Amino acid sequence: MLHSYSYPALGVALVCCLAVGCGDSASQPSASERPVQKVTVMAAEETSVTDYVELVGRLAADKSVNIQSRVSGFLRSTHFEDGQRVKEGDLLFTIEPDEYDAIYNQALAQIDVAQAKLDVAEKTFGRSKELLANNAVSREEYDQDQATVAEAQAQLKAANADAARVKLDVGYTKITSPITGRVDRALLDDGNYVTGGFVGGTHLTTVVSDQPIKAVVNIDENVRLRVMRRQREMGGDGFKEANTLADLKIPCYLQLQDENDFPHEGVLDYAEIKIDQQTGTSQLRGLFPNKDGLLKPGMFVRVKIPVSDPHDAILIHDTAVGTDQATNFVYVVNSENKVEHRTVTLGDRKGNQRVVLSGIKPNESVVVAGLQLIQPGMTVDPTPQAK
Numbered sequence: 001m002l003h004s005y006s007y008p009a010l011g012v013a014l015v016c017c018l019a020v021g022c023g024d025s026a027s028q029p030s031a032s033e034r035p036v037q038k039v040t041v042m043a044a045e046e047t048s049v050t051d052y053v054e055l056v057g058r059l060a061a062d063k064s065v066n067i068q069s070r071v072s073g074f075l076r077s078t079h080f081e082d083g084q085r086v087k088e089g090d091l092l093f094t095i096e097p098d099e100y101d102a103i104y105n106q107a108l109a110q111i112d113v114a115q116a117k118l119d120v121a122e123k124t125f126g127r128s129k130e131l132l133a134n135n136a137v138s139r140e141e142y143d144q145d146q147a148t149v150a151e152a153q154a155q156l157k158a159a160n161a162d163a164a165r166v167k168l169d170v171g172y173t174k175i176t177s178p179i180t181g182r183v184d185r186a187l188l189d190d191g192n193y194v195t196g197g198f199v200g201g202t203h204l205t206t207v208v209s210d211q212p213i214k215a216v217v218n219i220d221e222n223v224r225l226r227v228m229r230r231q232r233e234m235g236g237d238g239f240k241e242a243n244t245l246a247d248l249k250i251p252c253y254l255q256l257q258d259e260n261d262f263p264h265e266g267v268l269d270y271a272e273i274k275i276d277q278q279t280g281t282s283q284l285r286g287l288f289p290n291k292d293g294l295l296k297p298g299m300f301v302r303v304k305i306p307v308s309d310p311h312d313a314i315l316i317h318d319t320a321v322g323t324d325q326a327t328n329f330v331y332v333v334n335s336e337n338k339v340e341h342r343t344v345t346l347g348d349r350k351g352n353q354r355v356v357l358s359g360i361k362p363n364e365s366v367v368v369a370g371l372q373l374i375q376p377g378m379t380v381d382p383t384p385q386a387k
Contacts, residue, residue, distance in 0.1 A: 040369035041333055041382040045315045046362035049355060051308035051348050052253075055284070057217030061297040062287075063179050063209035068201040069095055069194045070172040082185035086177045086207065093186075093204055095194060097173040104170050107163035114159040118152035125149045172196070181209035210297060213290040215254055215266070217303050218281040224271070227307050234309065245271050252286040254295075255302040261351075262304050264288050264295065315353040317385075320366045321346065331367040331374060332360060333382045339367070341376040 073095040080092055125145040131137035177183065184206040188194065194202045231248075232239050242248050246269040253262035266288035275282045286303055288295060295301075320330050321344070332340045344359030360366065367374065368385055 036379055036381045037370065037373055038381045038383060039331075039333070039367045039374060040385045041365040042317055042320070042368050042385050044356065044360050044362055044364050044366055046312055047315060048310045049313045049315070049348075049350060050306050050310050051355075052304045053219075053223050053307050055217035055219055055303050055305065057215055057301060057303060059295055059297050059299045059301055060214045060216050061181075061208040061210050062212050062214055063181065064297070065178050065207050067092060067175060067177075067204045067207060068198075069093070069175055069196045069204065070198075070201070071095060071100065071169050072196040073097075073099065073173065073194060075188055075190050075192050075194050077190055078186050080183050080186075082183075084183060086181065086183050088177055088180045090177045091174055092177055092183065092207075093175040095173040095175070095196075097170055100166065100170045100173055104163065104166045107159070107166045111156065111159040111163055114152065114156040118149070118156050121145070121149040121152040175204065177207050179207055179209050181207050181211075183207050208297060210295065211290050211293065212266075212287050213295045213297065214269075215252075215286045215288060215301050215303050217284050217286075217301075218279070219271075219284045221275050221280045221282070223307065224275075224282065224284075227305075230308060245269055246287075251306065253304040254286070254288055255304070256295075257300055262302070264290075268305065313347065314356045314360060314362055315350060316356055316360070316366050317368045318349075318352050318354055320368045320371075321354060322371055330360065331371060331376075333365040333367060333380060337379050337382060339374050339376055339378045339380055 076094045076096045078093055080086060080090070086092070125148065128137055128142045128145040132139070132142045186205050188202065188204055194204070196202075246267065248268070250268040252266050252268050254264035254266065255262045256264075266286045268284065269287045270283075270285040272282040272284070284305075286305075316330065322329050322331070327343055328346050329341055329343050332342050334340055342359045345357040347355030347357045349355075365382055365384075367380075367382075370380075374380055
């Protein structure tokens, strides 16, 4: 079926459409009339920096000693409060000494017995000498008396040695701290029996020295090579390996879990002499004074160590860096206030700034806020950000 239309009606509709279209076009501003996008910029700063590598690890006591008794007996008394600081030689425990005192007195008596026997033997031998000169005694009897003196002398030596050993046992009933540090809790109450000896002896407590304290971290083989090669470059033809790592006085810096910076300064004092074949790492150790006692053995820490000499570098704010897949870039505002896209190569992080190895020059204006609102070629209104 064919439909018929009214041409006048179609004309009216066409006029209306044209009127609406013309109205929309007229309402849109031209590019020159659009407001210029405002952005915040900071000048790329050239300054002297040192490259660092950050490693993770744990704190360890400078010294840690498990306290055991060398002699067996009942624990008479404990002479410290759990957790207190002690000095080398401070009395920690006393084992009942009565039995050992008695044995010592017995040993002293044996010395007197041996001395008396020696006196008799020497007098008898003296008479034998006189009688032998007058042929009043046989050579056999003379030799026998001489041997009796030697035997008595040996018995006196043995008695003195036994007394000295027992005297040590008497001294061992007083257990003192072998180091200066902080003593842990007592693991046994007074009155309990203590088993002495080097193997299987009763563990009584632990004394830990944490001033200074050690930070033990694992360092990657590549990073270690970088540090060692740099040392050789600095030494030149006259390079000679130091006797110990501590001799180099290489600084290192430590950060606890609740800290934003690395406020604790120490020195590297040991590097493991071999590389673990499974992990490709080796242990590195730093020593920190810990004068305020904040650092405790077992704490998780980050340690920052230098891997270069101070050198000039360009720094920009973290927020200026954009990422396009695996590429880092920044937006630079040129002298005509137009946006330029720059691909950059980044180096180490310095707080909230990044080192730029290539891509920008010192003092160029880098966009630090509003990156998502701009694109290369745009004209912008840059506002410097206060430092």
